[in-house]
Amino acid sequence: MTAAQESPHPPQRLGLLLAWHGSITETRMRKALSAAGLTPRHAMTLMHLEGGPIGQRALAERLEVDPSVLVGILNDLEGEGLAVRRRDPADRRRHNVAITEAGSAALAKTNAALDEVELAMFAGLSLQDRDALRGLLARIDSNADDFNCSE
Template identity: 90%
Template sequence: MTAAQESPHPPQRLGLLLAWHGSITETRMKKALSAAGLPPRHAMTLMRLEEGPISQRALAEGLEVDPSVLVGILNDLEGEGLALRRRDPADRRRHNVAITEAGSAALAKTNAALDEVELSLFAALSQQDQDALRSLLARIDSNADDFNCGE
């Protein structure tokens, strides 16, 4: 058996390396989110709401989810007292969404859990390395609309 066959790591192709590390990271992040009590989409929604109230339509666009999917997420968050929907007084057809105090507390717990994962993941990287990685990742064209993934 060669050293390459014994290695638990994928070949050194960039796409496979990115997928490999992405899968590990996703698993660790989902575990942290689960321990904090929020599914990933719910956590992302609260993170966006932390920036301030926003229209439901703008929230769906910002999160890049179908409005019907967002309704389900908001129903869950609202049911748990973590978010609040109100009609926009300037346009009664529009709903504005805001995070509640309980939502902010849940988000603080979630952020603490994610911080632990990120500290562990990036412990070997300096802040400069992390900034460089962030910059490189931002330059990767990963727009799913450009591909027929799995079709």
């Protein structure tokens, strides 16, 4: 058996390595989020609301989701008392979305769970390494709209 056959790691192709680590990361993050009672989309929505109320349309754009998908997310969050939608007094056609006190508490619990996962995952990296990784990941073109696959 060769060393490549014995290795539990994927081949050294960057895309496969990224997918491999992404899958492991996603599993760990989902587990941490579920312990805090949220899905990844719910958590990301609350994170965007943390900075203050935002228009529903602008929130959909920030989250890069279809407005109809956002309605489902907000219905869930409102049902749990984590967010509220209110009509904009200046424009009654527009809804503003805000995090509630319970939403802030859930987000704090979520952030603590995610911090724990990230500390364990990136323990072998210095702060400079982590910053460099963020910079490299930001430079990767992962826009699905630009991806063309030949048959």
